[in-house]
Amino acid sequence: MPELPEVETVRRGLAPYLDGATIDKVTLNRKDLRFPFPRGFAAALEGKIVERVDRRAKYLLFRLSSGDTWLSHLGMTGAFRFADFKFKEPSRYYEPGEDIKHDHVVMHLTHPTHGKLTLIYSDARRFGFMDLFARDEDSSYLKGLGPEPLGNAFSAEEMAERFAKKAAPIKAALLDQRVVAGLGNIYVSEALHRAHIRPTVKARDLVLKSGHAGKRLELLADGVRTVLIEAIEAGGSTLRDFRAADGASGYFQHRFAVYDREGEPCPTPLCTGTIVRIVQSGRSTFYCPVCQKP
DNA sequence: CCACTAACCTGTAGGC
DNA sequence: TGCCTACAGGTTAGTG
Numbered sequence: 001m002p003e004l005p006e007v008e009t010v011r012r013g014l015a016p017y018l019d020g021a022t023i024d025k026v027t028l029n030r031k032d033l034r035f036p037f038p039r040g041f042a043a044a045l046e047g048k049i050v051e052r053v054d055r056r057a058k059y060l061l062f063r064l065s066s067g068d069t070w071l072s073h074l075g076m077t078g079a080f081r082f083a084d085f086k087f088k089e090p091s092r093y094y095e096p097g098e099d100i101k102h103d104h105v106v107m108h109l110t111h112p113t114h115g116k117l118t119l120i121y122s123d124a125r126r127f128g129f130m131d132l133f134a135r136d137e138d139s140s141y142l143k144g145l146g147p148e149p150l151g152n153a154f155s156a157e158e159m160a161e162r163f164a165k166k167a168a169p170i171k172a173a174l175l176d177q178r179v180v181a182g183l184g185n186i187y188v189s190e191a192l193h194r195a196h197i198r199p200t201v202k203a204r205d206l207v208l209k210s211g212h213a214g215k216r217l218e219l220l221a222d223g224v225r226t227v228l229i230e231a232i233e234a235g236g237s238t239l240r241d242f243r244a245a246d247g248a249s250g251y252f253q254h255r256f257a258v259y260d261r262e263g264e265p266c267p268t269p270l271c272t273g274t275i276v277r278i279v280q281s282g283r284s285t286f287y288c289p290v291c292q293k294p
Numbered sequence: 295c296c297a298c299t300a301a302c303c304t305g306t307a308g309g310c
Numbered sequence: 311t312g313c314c315t316a317c318a319g320g321t322t323a324g325t326g
Contacts, residue, residue: 125303
């Protein structure tokens with residue numbers, strides 16, 4: 001489900017209610033998600049205060065008063081929501097008992113101003129997972145991640161270095177979290193459309209002979225940044241079931257240029273192309289064969 | 295090391 | 311309606 005903008009939307013939805021909250025009780029309704037919960041997971045959280053909610057790539061990082069970090073990855077269908085909690089917009093309420101079958105983690109919290117809260121993690125497909133560690137460097141999940149695409153370490157020149165010897169199609173290269181951390185299937189297609197680059201181009205063919213980034217990689221870096229920024233501003237994309245922690249759905253899906261738009265006209269000004277769908281490494285890719293150049 | 299496939303698991307949409 | 315297939319926002323293990 002969630003790529004960087006959706007995870008960031010979740011983080012922003014959770015932070016006001018979790019920052020400063022004490023975790024009173026943690027109930028695990030099963031012993032694993034995609035992977036087993038670490039030993040002593042629930043006990044390590046209970047009694048601790050959440051000092052901050054961070055995000056790295058598609059990971060949520062809950063910084064605890066014990067010094068430990070509780071990590072959560074949402075996989076495809078993971079979601080946090082608050083139970084018994086009233087929000088201002090009725091259309092955004094979760095129905096009581098919604099998706100109970102897949103409520104795998106239930107946490108009772110006390111927040112200094114919001115009072116008693118119940119936080120629920122649900123995940124139908126259980127591709128999500130959680131972990132606990134003392135230092136980020138200890139986490140095998142965080143190790144090896146590429147730069148944050150919205151951070152200073154990400155640039156066209158940086159991509160040029162990583163792509164120099166990559167024979168894989170640019171679509172696959174951008175999905176590789178070791179290259180850039182946080183892009184997924186939707187935003188890779190969208191970023192490549194913005195940069196007018198065909199997804200089948202070999203990554204190394206975008207690098208100049210000199211080894212430096214040229215205009216194409218500059219456009220790509222811009223495309224990646226702008227699509228992520230706009231998607232975050234729109235609260236992410238809701239295709240099937242994505243919700244922010246307060247139940248709000250995202251709106252960026254209405255602004256997709258190519259994703260899930262097979263057969264529709266290309267939105268690039270003056271472009272006469274029609275969006276096509278192909279399959280790359282087993283996953284759908286959408287692009288415009290006219291304005292996205294090989 | 296690189297590139298590709300299958301696998302993990304459940305729900306849903308669409309064809310017949 | 312029911313049955314069957316294809317596909318879904320991600321990552322990893324295994325293979326060549």
